[in-house]
Amino acid sequence: xxxxxxxxxxxxxxxxxxxxxxxxxxxxxxxxxxxxxxxxxxxxxxxxxxxxxxxxxxx
Amino acid sequence: xxxxxxxxxxxxxxxxxxxxxxxxxxxxxxxxxxxxxxxxxxxxxxxxxxxxxxxxxxxxxxxxxxxxxxxxxxxxxxxxxxxxxxxxxxxxxxxxxxxxxxxxxxxxxxxxxxxxxxxxxxxxxxxxxxxxxxxxxxxxxxxxxxxxxxxxxxxxxxxxxxxxxxxxxxxxxxxxxxxxxxxxxxxxxxxxxxxxxxxxxxxxxxxxxxxxxxxxxxxxxxxxxxxxxxxxxxxxxxxxxxxxxxxxxxxxxxxxxxxxxxxxxxxxxxxxxxxxxxxxxxxxxxxxxxxxxxxxxxxxxxxxxxxxxxxxxxxxxxxxxxxxxxxxxxxxxxxxxxxxxxxxxxxxxxxxxxxxxxxxxxxxxxxxxxxxxxxxxxxxxxxxxxxxxxxxxxxxxxxxxxxxxxxxxxxxxxxxxxxxxxxxxxxxxxxxxxxxxxxxxxxxxxxxxxxxxxxxxxxxxxxxxxxxxxxxxxxxxxxxxxxxxxxxxxxxxxxxxxxxxxxxxxxxxxxxxxxxxxxxxxxxxxx
Amino acid sequence: xxxxxxxxxxxxxxxxxxxxxxxxxxxxxxxxxxxxxxxxxxxxxxxxxxxxxxxxxxxxxxxxxxxxxxxxxxxxxxxxxxxxxxxxxxxxxxxxxxxxxxxxxxxxxxxxxxxxxxxxxxxxxxxxxxxxxxxxxxxxxxxxxxxxxxxxxxxxxxxxxxxxxxxxxxxxxxxxxxxxx
Numbered sequence: 194x195x196x197x198x199x200x201x202x203x204x205x206x207x208x209x210x211x212x213x214x215x216x217x218x219x220x221x222x223x224x225x226x227x228x229x230x231x232x233x234x235x236x237x238x239x240x241x242x243x244x245x246x247x248x249x250x251x252x
Numbered sequence: 253x254x255x256x257x258x259x260x261x262x263x264x265x266x267x268x269x270x271x272x273x274x275x276x277x278x279x280x281x282x283x284x285x286x287x288x289x290x291x292x293x294x295x296x297x298x299x300x301x302x303x304x305x306x307x308x309x310x311x312x313x314x315x316x317x318x319x320x321x322x323x324x325x326x327x328x329x330x331x332x333x334x335x336x337x338x339x340x341x342x343x344x345x346x347x348x349x350x351x352x353x354x355x356x357x358x359x360x361x362x363x364x365x366x367x368x369x370x371x372x373x374x375x376x377x378x379x380x381x382x383x384x385x386x387x388x389x390x391x392x393x394x395x396x397x398x399x400x401x402x403x404x405x406x407x408x409x410x411x412x413x414x415x416x417x418x419x420x421x422x423x424x425x426x427x428x429x430x431x432x433x434x435x436x437x438x439x440x441x442x443x444x445x446x447x448x449x450x451x452x453x454x455x456x457x458x459x460x461x462x463x464x465x466x467x468x469x470x471x472x473x474x475x476x477x478x479x480x481x482x483x484x485x486x487x488x489x490x491x492x493x494x495x496x497x498x499x500x501x502x503x504x505x506x507x508x509x510x511x512x513x514x515x516x517x518x519x520x521x522x523x524x525x526x527x528x529x530x531x532x533x534x535x536x537x538x539x540x541x542x543x544x545x546x547x548x549x550x551x552x553x554x555x556x557x558x559x560x561x562x563x564x565x566x567x568x569x570x571x572x573x574x575x576x577x578x579x580x581x582x583x584x585x586x587x588x589x590x591x592x593x594x595x596x597x598x599x600x601x602x603x604x605x606x607x608x609x610x611x612x613x614x615x616x617x618x619x620x621x622x623x624x625x626x627x628x629x630x631x632x633x634x635x636x637x638x639x640x641x642x643x644x645x646x647x648x649x650x651x652x653x654x655x656x657x658x659x660x661x662x663x664x665x666x667x668x669x670x671x672x673x674x675x676x677x678x679x680x681x682x683x684x685x686x687x688x689x690x691x692x693x694x695x696x697x698x699x700x701x702x703x704x705x706x707x708x709x710x711x712x713x714x715x716x717x718x719x720x721x722x723x724x725x726x727x728x729x730x731x732x733x734x735x736x737x738x739x740x741x742x743x744x745x746x747x748x749x750x751x752x753x754x755x756x757x758x759x760x761x762x763x764x765x766x767x768x769x770x771x772x773x774x775x776x777x778x779x
Numbered sequence: 780x781x782x783x784x785x786x787x788x789x790x791x792x793x794x795x796x797x798x799x800x801x802x803x804x805x806x807x808x809x810x811x812x813x814x815x816x817x818x819x820x821x822x823x824x825x826x827x828x829x830x831x832x833x834x835x836x837x838x839x840x841x842x843x844x845x846x847x848x849x850x851x852x853x854x855x856x857x858x859x860x861x862x863x864x865x866x867x868x869x870x871x872x873x874x875x876x877x878x879x880x881x882x883x884x885x886x887x888x889x890x891x892x893x894x895x896x897x898x899x900x901x902x903x904x905x906x907x908x909x910x911x912x913x914x915x916x917x918x919x920x921x922x923x924x925x926x927x928x929x930x931x932x933x934x935x936x937x938x939x940x941x942x943x944x945x946x947x948x949x950x951x952x953x954x955x956x957x958x959x960x
Contacts, residue, residue: 205789208521209430211418211439214528218443219450222485222532226553227451230481230536234544240829240924242839246872248865249842267781312947346782383944387905389921390946430784473833476905476920507782517788519796542918543828543925551814559807566803570796627814628822634916635907635942702914704907704942706949713940713953715911 258350261756263665266508269761270666274344274351278337279667279748280361282659285333286744288368289652292326293741295319297734300691304727305711305720312708316381319706321372323384327647328403328490329368334655335441335497336364336410341666342438342500343417349426350763351417360406360413367403370395383706385487388459388472388479397460404456408449411442424763433514433521437500440524444493447532451485477544481536488535491643494651495565496527498613501658502572505606508661509597510583512575520571526564530557537621540630547627554625562622569614605657605681612685613650616692617642638699641692648733649688653681656740663744669751676739684736690729698722824917827926836900836924840876844885856882862890862959870894870928875939877906877919881948883939887956894930906952907943916942931958 207213243250259272295318301309310318344351351357374380374396382390386397418439421427431439459479461467472479503520506512514520536553539545556562580592597603620642624633633639660677663669671677698719703710710716710723792800817823847859864871873895876884879902889895899908899919906919908927917927941952 202789204522205518208525211415214439214525215415215443215446218440218528218532219447221529222447222489225557226533226535227454227482227485229549230545230553231478233546233549234477234481237544237828237830237923240831242831242835246839246842249839249846312950316944316947316949385944387943389903390905390944429786430788432782432784434782473903474922477923504782516790516792516796517784518790519792539918541824541916543825543920543923547814547818547823547826555811555814558811563803563807566799570799574795622810626810627824628817631822631824631916632914634918635909636914636916700914702909702911702940704909704940706944707942708950710950712950713911713938715938715940 257354258760258762260350260759260761262759263345263756265665268345269348269759270345271350272758273354274340275666277340277351277354277357277361278662281333281337281340282662282667283745283748284361284365284368285330285337285655286741288325288329288333289737290741291372292322292330293734293737295322295325296737297730300727300730300734302708304723304730306724307727308709313379313381315708316383316706317375317379320381320383321375324371324375325368326652327384328400329371331494331647331651331655332403332407332490333364333368334659335445335493336361336407337662338497338501339410339414339438339442341662342435343414343421345666346432346435347418347421347427349417349421349424350761352420353413353416357410357413360409363406363409364403367399367401367406370399370402372399374399385483386459387483388462388476389469391463394460394463397456397463401453401456401460404449404452407445411445411449414438414442426763430517433517434500434504436521437496437503437524440527441493441496441500443528444489444496444532448486448489448493451482451489455479455482455486477542480539480542481545484535484538485532488538489532491647492527492531492534494647495531496524498609498651498654499524499565499568499572501654502568502606502610503575505602505654505658505661506572506576506579509600509603509606510576510579512579514571515574515578516571519567523564523567523571526560526567530560531564533557534561534625537625537630540625540627541634550627554627565614565618572610599678601660601677601681602657604678605653605660608681608685609650609653609657612645612653612689612692616689617645617647617650620696621646633699635705636699637695637703637705640705641694641696641699644688644695645692649685649692653684653688656684657681659740659744663747663751664754667748668754668756669747670754671743672747672751673743677743680736680739680743683739684733687729687731687733687736691726691733692729694722694724694726694729698726825925825927827928829924829926831900831922831924833900833902833921836874836876836898836922837902839898840874840884840900843874848885849888852886854882856954857885858888859885860888861895862888862893866894867896870896870930872896872898874898875900875908877901877904877908877941877945877952879903881941881945881952883941883952883954886954889931889956889958891931891934891958891960894928897927897929899925899927904945905943906941906945909940909942910956911938911940913937918943934958934960 260269301307378393380392380396382392462472533553534556577592585592585595701719703719844857848857849860850858861873901919901921908917937956939954
């Protein structure tokens with residue numbers, strides 16, 4: 194059965210391309226988990242207790 | 253020096269061609285896995301008997317140290333060495349191809365062994381007790397982090413070798429067409445492994461540099477949240493490697509035990525694709541009650557992208573039993589709804605191990621995992637014993653038991669040794685399954701009562717009295733599971749070294765030319 | 780037996796597979812909606828985190844304890860009466876610190892049905908905030924102020940236990956929270 198000319202759907206082509214699968218497996222979690230998470234953690238705002246809670250420090 | 257590089261042998265049972273140098277590599281990685289399984293098992297029984305309040309075996313400093321040893325040896329060394337054996341098997345025997353770069357493969361094994369030995373040295377001799385999570389500013393010794401890095405580098409190189417080997421199989425013409433589903437599953441495991449290990453580098457290289465004083469403590473103290481995020485990108489993704497490998501092994505065991513074939517390859521492969529896309533996102537469930545991350549980020553990631561990866565698991569949950577049921581019904585076992593299951597080969601440890609691990613992983617492990625990954629519910633679960641209850645269902649009752657089940661086939665089929673005791677092998681999955689179920693239930697219900705994990709003495713706060721019964725169930729279950737583990741280790745080690753050798757015909761093969769059909773220069777020689 | 784995949788493996792799904800996929804799809808949609816929906820109800824974890832320094836947090840915790848302290852326990856851990864502290868727009872701010880010497884400071888006395896903003900931070904290790912017996916658990920990190928808004932609905936004696944491994948003093952780390960009318 195040398196039916197090499199049959200049409201492969203796009204999804205089937207993706208599933209047969211190992212390097213593309215590796216790229217998807219690195220880029221998708223890399224962006225949605227690692228990069229997004231790192232950005233959130235690095236952009237936290239600081240708090241100033243002396244101003245906000247002056248009454249505590251004032252005595 | 254005889255050149256074995258093109259020597260193969262044919263397995264009479266499966267028809268697979270095993271490349272002899274690859275077989276040696278499978279042997280050494282599988283044996284290494286079982287050695288570290290033994291270390292982890294001894295640690296397991298000691299810490300379980302400490303958490304059982306009536307026994308309270310270990311003093312506190314050893315308790316925390318041995319939890320660290322248990323975590324590293326089980327979660328990392330036992331499981332990853334076994335997975336390396338699986339990668340080599342999937343890329344060579346299953347594709348009937350030679351495994352390329354044999355010397356490089358041995359180098360990687362040496363890296364991993366040195367890494368594992370360094371970590372164990374750091375724990376047992378240097379006294380490192382920072383736990384598998386090693387959250388800064390808890391500080392281990394430099395050798396501890398160096399060991400982890402070396403192990404991870406070896407495993408990463410092995411993963412790249414797997415891709416290379418699959419490519420060689422196609423290029424040199426050994427294997428044509430679509431990858432068999434088992435190898436495709438191992439490919440998914442390898443892809444997840446690359447993400448895991450790259451994140452491991454991001455996590456452990458700075459931590460190592462901090463442990464030797466190059467990175468200042470103040471930076472580390474300000475980056476604990478970052479460490480946690482990247483650690484779990486490594487740590488939980490490592491468990492997803494286990495999941496992909498375990499699912500691949502379930503399909504393989506279905507074939508080996510009852511001749512099952514996947515009902516719909518398209519469906520199973522799409523399920524694996526969902527893993528590739530979304531499964532590493534779920535690591536965020538370790539950080540749901542952490543400061544610093546927004547709910548939007550947490551929800552998108554903890555649902556594995558609107559449950560995309562969970563849908564993948566649920567597809568496998570129907571496909572694997574469907575394949576088994578179809579094969580069994582073809583044999584005539586069509587009486588009633590479940591004769592295909594009840595009349596399965598229950599004295600075959602490959603079958604019983606597969607079914608028990610499927611049930612424990614799916615119904616208990618997977619379900620409790622999804623529950624705990626809910627943003628709001630996690631407040632009730634974070635850091636109490638429900639968490640180990642969950643992961644002993646997924647990793648131990650699920651992955652480890654599935655690995656043991658397939659080992660009962662690897663030993664005779666790949667390593668050419670008869671099992672030394674079919675009777676003991678027959679009962680082992682049941683003993684281990686029962687024991688680990690009790691451990692899981694004990695831990696889960698103790699956790700529901702609020703008992704913290706990684707805690708040497710819950711009597712001190714004076715509020716957890718009702719949990720003593722649950723911890724006792726856990727302790728008794730641990731003894732039973734430990735016996736089950738020892739039986740497996742005993743069978744595996746004794747069979748591999750002293751079991752009756754199963755002879756096999758040796759052949760020499762050169763790579764066929766890929767393009768022309770019907771042309772090959774295979775020579776067959778009997779040795 | 781063959782492990783090989785047949786050549787044209789791209790086949791349509793059968794009836795059982797389709798039914799299963801519909802069930803699974805509906806389940807996934809429902810569960811995905813549930814978490815954002817939960818945010819319209821009360822059972823949410825906090826999204827309020829501030830960057831701070833261990834020095835600044837230790838100072839504000841000390842000031843808070845000094846202002847509202849009414850005594851000490853036998854280990855020298857201060858007891859703070861926070862029943863009548865001023866309530867801002869979003870609640871009354873109270874400060875919990877987890878110390879390097881493996882202690883939670885202070886013991887709290889709170890008023891029932893009063894809205895509190897519990898600030899939690901550590902001066903070195905990571906710790907766990909585990910409120911028992913209601914089993915509410917949060918993570919405490921150094922250099923980060925995690926603010927959790929809680930309203931006590933029952934009176935009685937409760938306990939905060941550390942459930943994140945933090946060293947040899949880990950299992951000795953707990954403090955009390957008493958809620959009075």
